[in-house]
Amino acid sequence: MRASLRGAAATPVTVNVYEGVVPSTTGDPTGFGRLGDHVGGQGLAWNxxxxxxxxxxxxxxxxxxxxxxxxxxxxxxxxxxxxxxxxxxxxxxxxxxxxxxxxxxxxxxxxxxxxxxxxxxxxxxxxxxxxxxxxxxxxxxxxxxxxxxxxxxxxxxxxxxxxxxxxxxx
Known part of the structure; x- marks a missing residue:
């Protein structure tokens, strides 16, 4: 997930996490896409x-x-x-x-x-x-x-x- 960040006097940056995984038909993990695309996300504020x-x-x-x-x-x-x-x-x-x-x-x-x-x-x-x-x-x-x-x-x-x-x- 790439979420916008904001601060008192800062340039927006992003935070990343692994994409989600689900088991394939063989039981091996397969990519499920970006977390934020499935569950949404919030930005971050500081200062x-x-x-x-x-x-x-x-x-x-x-x-x-x-x-x-x-x-x-x-x-x-x-x-x-x-x-x-x-x-x-x-x-x-x-x-x-x-x-x-x-x-x-x-x-x-x-x-x-x-x-x-x-x-x-x-x-x-x-x-x-x-x-x-x-x-x-x-x-x-x-x-x-x-x-x-x-x-x-x-x-x-x-x-x-x-x-x-x-x-x-x-």
Whole structure:
């Protein structure tokens, strides 16, 4: 999949993955085509300013700290919020964490994608975060915030290195 990337002041680049494979009639793997052609893909945003609005997508399933379990984990859920500050979470190993208001419960919310500039009509946006933890910031026994690492130049370096290692079709 070749997905567009964008940053605060960067030239678009691409990220590549192997094409998909399926078993042939003999059982040997055969090429199935580019992943993005079959499942779609999102772009990537980094170095975005505070105040950016993101849509959070996930399959939350676990209960809130108060025991209420509003989600089953069976359906894709979304919430929308603005990233207006940084967060300090000593129990998480992250240099700069960003919070966004989201009532997703812990189980199934981990790894939820944060899409900047999401367009519902095309179902496209720019990945700008991944939920690494959830928190009850107002101590009412219900999760209200998701946390993500800040996507910065270090993240771009990882993706750029992956792009340089493209190997083509299987």
């Amino acid at each position: 975005q300013p505070l105040g950016s609005s993101v849509n959070v997508f996930g399959y939350p399933a676990g209960p809130h700290p108060d025991g209420i379990r509003p989600y089953t984990g069976q359906n894709l859920k979304t919430s929308m919020g603005s990233v207006t500050t940084t967060a300090h979470a000593p129990s998480l190993n992250g240099e700069r964490l960003l919070p966004v208001r989201s009532a997703f419960t812990g189980h199934g919310a981990q790894g939820s994608s944060w899409l900047l500039g999401y367009d519902a009509a095309s179902a496209r946006g720019y990945l700008n975060g991944l939920t690494v933890s959830v928190a009850d910031t107002d101590a009412n026994g219900r999760y209200d915030t998701g946390l993500s690492a800040y996507f910065d130049d270090d993240l771009l370096a990882v993706y750029s290195a992956a792009d340089a290692l493209w190997t083509g079709a299987v």
